[in-house]
Amino acid sequence: MPQLSVIVYGPNTQGHLTELLDSLDAHPLADAEVIVAAVGDWARETAGSHSPETIVVPLPDGTGDAAARAAGAARASGRWLHFVHAKDGLPAGAPRLIVERTAELDAMDTPGALAGPGAPDAPGAPVDVLLFDHVSTTWQTTAAPSGDGRLLAAVGRAGLPLDRSASLLRTAPLLGNRALRAAFWRAHEEEFTTDDEPYAACAALLRAGRVACLNQVAHEKRVLRPESLPPLAPEDRLALIDRYESLLALTEDRRAARTVLYDLMVRDLVRTFARENLPDPVAREFFHRASLAAVRWRPEGHQRPAGLEGVRHSLLEEGAYTRYRAFQAANRTRRAARKALRSRKRQVSVKVRDHQYRRALSRPVDPHLAVFTAYWDRGVACNPAAIAAKLAELAPHIRRVWVVSKENAALLPPGTDHVIPGTRRYWETLAGAKYLTNNVNFPGAVVKRPDTIHLQTHHGTPLKRMGLDQMDHPAAAQGLDFAALLARIDRWDYSVSANSHSTRMWERAYPARYTSLDHGYPRNDVFYTATAADVRAARARLGIAPGRTAVLYAPTHRDYEAGFTPRLDLAALADRLGENTVLLVRAHYFYGGAASPLTGLRRSGRIIDVSSYDPVEELCLAADALVTDYSSIMFDYANLDRPIVVYADDWETYRTTRGVYFDLMAEHPGKVAHSQEELTEIFLTGAWRDESAAKARAAFRRRFCEYDDGRAAERVVRRVFLGEPEEALPPVLPPEERTPAPTPEEATA
Incomplete structure (x- = not known):
């Protein structure tokens, strides 16, 4: 019996199944099996072309996700099940992490313990669910952190009943970010076999004897572009209310779980009502049913949040649809006014800054002042740090000032003279310094004075294309303003190089009239x-x-x-x-x-x-x-x-x-x-x-x-x-x- 069955299910949506199976083939595990519940011919052919050890369960086109999961689980022989949709991904080593953690849990669990609705309070209740972290990938970004890590870390590694770790209900409701004990799945299979994945994911936590955590990424959720999917009907939003009411029905006599779940329900219902552009009849029905649910399931002694959120909750519970809409309109007007005020303040601030900077530029340059910064104002580092240290040794009469961001200022070595970007002293220091040294670039607003020296140190030898050479590579060039880049490099007086290869590439990628210093990288x-x-x-x-x-x-x-x-x-x-x-x-x-x-x-x-x-x-x-x-x-x-x-x-x-x-x-x-x-x-x-x-x-x-x-x-x-x-x-x-x-x-x- 393998420790883990990875059950991949669903159609080969937008071709992502190939990538998922490639990652599984690249890191095979003796103690894990891969089962593909392949929906449709394309998914079946894709799965069949991978590892011969992969078990393929062919399913007809149109088979729903719940039925596909059930078909895959029926063929599984592992002690634990990990359901992964065919559109999603698995980071390298994810199955191994799950295998090792579940084996550890099995070794600690009491033999013969039974799962069931009464199990949370039973002595020796087994760990039925292992929760782990995940990343999210969209059609625009890759591997963005989930935010669940802090919740998992706070609970720790011990398997706990949900009533002692109810905050885990706040983790993303995915089947992909949890592994289920096979015996537990089968005991509740009928309830978990639903196309409403968030319901199944939360119900698994509520039914579990104990829940354990793994504060490491072991799943990649891929969010498909909504415009590439069939549109939802406005009435489909009503299913959200049904989901929460069904889940809250599982929390009888479980105060902690009910409180967390209730707060999640009200938050999600309010957000859906506010953000979805529902037709008025649907919006009224949604608000009415949400109001009834908010009153019906409110825990005894529950305190509404303070501030505007509390007002929203109160209006929802009262069923005050017209007043809620008026409250929304007033809030929009208030936000628009605040936004306009912030915009005016920024404009005034920029004007004041420009005035202060222009005045500073009219003063003589200080020949004994040098400004250093590195990696977008992260602190004392890289080539600028090595140059500043040698400058203190060879020319102690030149004062050294570092530009460092506010959040990194506390990390500076004691006694380091520094300025915070955007402050008055920052602009005055930049205006008056004879020497400006950076391993990236100073902001575009910085003026190059005729008697100042800009020293560009760079921060590596180029293997990848840099500067203007990125123009032919959209992934690298995304967001770059090449005209602004040219204006910044025109300020350089010197460019430091570690080798002749770098010298040639810098002169090609950053064409300007600076002098190349073939002196080596000071940091080395x-x-x-x-x-x-x-x-x-x-x-x-x-x-x-x-x-x-x-x-x-x-x-x-x-x-x-x-x-x-x-x-x-x-x-x-x-x-x-x-x-x-x-x-x-x-x-x-x-x-x-x-x-x-x-x-x-x-x-x-x-x-x-x-x-x-x-x-x-x-x-x-x-x-x-x-x-x-x-x-x-x-x-x-x-x-x-x-x-x-x-x-x-x-x-x-x-x-x-x-x-x-x-x-x-x-x-x-x-x-x-x-x-x-x-x-x-x-x-x-x-x-x-x-x-x-x-x-x-x-x-x-x-x-x-x-x-x-x-x-x-x-x-x-x-x-x-x-x-x-x-x-x-x-x-x-x-x-x-x-x-x-x-x-x-x-x-x-």
């Missing part, structure tokens, strides 16, 4: 100046036990994805690589505000989420090897002359959508893996550090670490801030004469 100086003690200290701060091999996994951003979902089954990779290996996992900074799917994935210290760890150079010093896809971190890490493995599972997609400057598959820095199995084998066989990998890395270093030798920051400071001629600068050492920082193994010898 540390790879030649760090000592054995620095390497040991970096590993100690990360909690890497002595003797362990640390592998840094740092993938890049994809323009066709909205959130970070690991492309590797990290838990499986850690298992295969063994106890002696720890994975340092770093999501791209574009996803800094997203809920991390890595939360809770630490296992005996072998997986560490370092997405928020700064500086990244310290992570590189601590790592024995790097695994990346197309991130520019590979060019920096190559300075250390340590093994690099490229994980290129979607190279063709990336190359097509983003565009690249060279073929990484032919000019890679060590080894290349196209699947997780290949990646695992590279490490298990030792190929990651064999002679051929070293040879490829040496060629890569010669080409892309051309100017990095540990003195880049000094050359930049002397050339830009001290005005020394090019011929007076420290010459770049040839690669064969450089000595990188010690490896972790050397540092502990």
